[in-house]
Structures are given as C-alpha cells and as structure tokens.
Amino acid sequence: MINGVFQRTVDALKRLPGIGPKTAQRLGFYLLKMPEAEVVSIAQAIVDLKAKIRFCPVCQNMTEHALCEICADPTRDRSRIVVVEEPSTLYAIERTGEYRGLYHVLLGAISPLDGVTPDDIKSKELLDRLGGDQVQEVIMATDPNIEGEATALYLTRLIKPLGVKVTRLAYGIPVGIDLEYADDVTLIKSLEGRREL
Numbered sequence: 433m434i435n436g437v438f439q440r441t442v443d444a445l446k447r448l449p450g451i452g453p454k455t456a457q458r459l460g461f462y463l464l465k466m467p468e469a470e471v472v473s474i475a476q477a478i479v480d481l482k483a484k485i486r487f488c489p490v491c492q493n494m495t496e497h498a499l500c501e502i503c504a505d506p507t508r509d510r511s512r513i514v515v516v517e518e519p520s521t522l523y524a525i526e527r528t529g530e531y532r533g534l535y536h537v538l539l540g541a542i543s544p545l546d547g548v549t550p551d552d553i554k555s556k557e558l559l560d561r562l563g564g565d566q567v568q569e570v571i572m573a574t575d576p577n578i579e580g581e582a583t584a585l586y587l588t589r590l591i592k593p594l595g596v597k598v599t600r601l602a603y604g605i606p607v608g609i610d611l612e613y614a615d616d617v618t619l620i621k622s623l624e625g626r627r628e629l
C-alpha cells in the first residue's frame with residue numbers, strides 16, 4: 433500500500449513531460465531520501481518560476497521584467513524577426529552572437545495529430561507585430577520536422593500578403609533534429625544561407 437501523500441507526489445510528477453509512472457515513483461523515493469532543505473529549495477524554485485517569470489508581451493520570450501531584455505535593447509535591429517518554437521532555440525541563436533534582430537516565440541508548433549491548432553500558438557501576436565512598416569523580414573526558424581514545416585508554411589501564407597519578406601533557415605541541420613541542439617557553426621551557416629519563401 434502506497435501512502436496517500438506519496439501517491440499524490442508521484443501523480444504530480446507524472447504530469448511532467450517525459451516522466452512515466454516508474455520514473456515518477458523513483459523520483460518520489462529520491463526526494464523522500466533527500467535532505468529537507470534541498471527538497472524545499474527545489475519546491476521554492478518551482479514556485480518562484482511561476483511567480484516571477486512571465487512571457488514578454490511583445491515576443492513571448494521568458495522575462496522577469498515588463499519586457500524581455502532583447503525587446504528592451506534599443507541597439508537591436510528592429511527590421512528583422514526570427515520566429516522560433518520555444519525560448520530554448522532563441523537562446524541557441526543568441527549564443528552564436530551573429531544575430532542582432534528581434535525574435536518571436538510561438539510557444540509551440542501546429543500539430544493536428546496532437547490537437548495543436550494555429551490558435552494554440554502565438555501566431556496572432558506575431559501578425560500584430562507586422563502592422564507597421566518597421567519589420568522588413570521574418571525569418572522562419574521553426575524546427576525542421578513535420579510540425580515545424582507546417583507551422584512555417586501556415587505563417588508564410590499569412591505574412592506574405594502583408595508585403596513582408598519571409599525567409600526560411602537553410603538546413604545543414606539533419607531533418608528531425610531540434611534546432612536548440614544544433615551547434616553554433618551549423619546555426620550560423622543556416623542563418624546566413626536562409627532562402628526566401
């Protein structure tokens with residue numbers, strides 16, 4: 433018989449992606465054996481994450497401030513927007529130091545099989561940013577898989593009629609690999625070799 437509190441912890445952990453019942457139970461036992469102060473600090477970090485971090489109202493990147501540091505930086509080139517699925521890809525591109533424009537984080541990709549529709553990603557927020565004539569190019573840096581390609585195609589159809597140039601990263605990146613795991617050189621080359629859609 434598993435204790436109710438323990439089961440509640442396991443059930444909670446199981447709600448995280450990639451954590452099945454066995455892993456959740458193993459993590460539960462692990463937490464039980466850890467010093468209390470360490471467990472409290474993990475729990476507090478999660479509470480702080482939700483309390484202090486929000487999504488930038490302009491680009492949907494993570495931030496602790498009113499705007500993320502990229503949107504708030506007056507030296508960034510405001511004529512270009514790189515569109516990514518998750519903040520992790522934004523950080524991978526930032527790490528290369530080669531891109532000085534802005535970003536837009538979709539917080540997902542269109543995936544009919546998983547029930548993710550265009551309304552579930554931050555596509556409207558992207559289109560809202562293209563109203564003026566400041567943005568001249570939107571660079572699609574969604575992942576090179578079925579969902580990422582479908583998302584890029586969907587957005588391109590909506591953006592091109594607005595008179596904004598749309599480009600797609602060139603891929604030395606193997607199909608099916610998440611962009612966030614691409615090395616810096618591959619990312620730089622694929623940004624330089626982007627083609628117009």
Ligand SMILES: [Zn+2]
Nearest residue numbers: 488491500503
């Ligand atoms: Zn931002």
